[in-house]
Amino acid sequence: MNQAQALYQLQTIDLRISEYKARLAEIERLLAEHTRVPAAEQTLRQAEEALASSRIRVRDLELELKGLASKNAATEEALYSGRITNPKELQDLQEEAASLKRRHNRLEDSLLEAMIETESAQERFQQAAADLAQARAEADASRQALMAELEQIQQALEPLRQQRTEVLRQIDAASLELYKKLYGSKSGQAVAPVEDGACRACGVSQTSATVQQVRQGHELVRCNNCGRILVMP
Numbered sequence: 001m002n003q004a005q006a007l008y009q010l011q012t013i014d015l016r017i018s019e020y021k022a023r024l025a026e027i028e029r030l031l032a033e034h035t036r037v038p039a040a041e042q043t044l045r046q047a048e049e050a051l052a053s054s055r056i057r058v059r060d061l062e063l064e065l066k067g068l069a070s071k072n073a074a075t076e077e078a079l080y081s082g083r084i085t086n087p088k089e090l091q092d093l094q095e096e097a098a099s100l101k102r103r104h105n106r107l108e109d110s111l112l113e114a115m116i117e118t119e120s121a122q123e124r125f126q127q128a129a130a131d132l133a134q135a136r137a138e139a140d141a142s143r144q145a146l147m148a149e150l151e152q153i154q155q156a157l158e159p160l161r162q163q164r165t166e167v168l169r170q171i172d173a174a175s176l177e178l179y180k181k182l183y184g185s186k187s188g189q190a191v192a193p194v195e196d197g198a199c200r201a202c203g204v205s206q207t208s209a210t211v212q213q214v215r216q217g218h219e220l221v222r223c224n225n226c227g228r229i230l231v232m233p
């Protein structure tokens with residue numbers, strides 16, 4: 001294996017390593033990304049609070065109605081007992097009984113509304129709980145898949161790194177320096193194969209002398225147009 005061929009192998013390995021590393025970075029970003037879970041938790045908390053206060057309102061109204069009923073009974077009892085004969089007093093009592101009745105009706109309406117509200121708060125709470133469970137299941141599944149991929153990539157990287165070390169042993173310092181410079185400036189395409197007498201990277205035809213030199217592989221030959229290191233495929 002001549003220097004150009006060794007560099008071409010190195011490039012193949014380096015490109016795969018950098019693809020894997022890019023995917024690793026992407027996976028790490030995805031793992032750190034917020035899922036729908038916190039928002040679903042927040043919705044559930046709010047639904048829970050709304051349900052609790054709705055239930056308290058129903059209970060309060062029921063207590064108030066109860067209190068009103070005994071007041072009402074006392075007024076009616078006094079009204080029909082025959083104990084009160086004073087017409088002014090009787091009239092006051094009648095007015096009070098009527099007012100209590102109106103308040104009772106209003107409270108009953110409010111209670112009905114509060115009960116309906118509690119029912120829908122209950123439905124919203126159940127929906128929020130189901131949403132949260134689903135969000136958690138999705139987050140777990142995606143996390144597991146990403147962790148599995150992460151592990152696969154780490155396993156695949158290990159032999160690649162070993163291959164890289166072996167290839168590097170066959171490359172001299174000057175060739176490696178040129179390769180690194182070109183690898184950086186030519187987006188990972190430092191070495192280009194010669195195809196039908198032309199550089200595959202830029203497509204420009206090379207002289208037959210150049211092609212001959214590449215074939216012999218005694219020294220590094222660069223494309224007369226793009227400057228990449230040429231190699232016979």
Ligand SMILES: [Zn+2]
Pocket residue numbers: 192199200201202203204223224225226227228
């Ligand atoms: Zn070229």
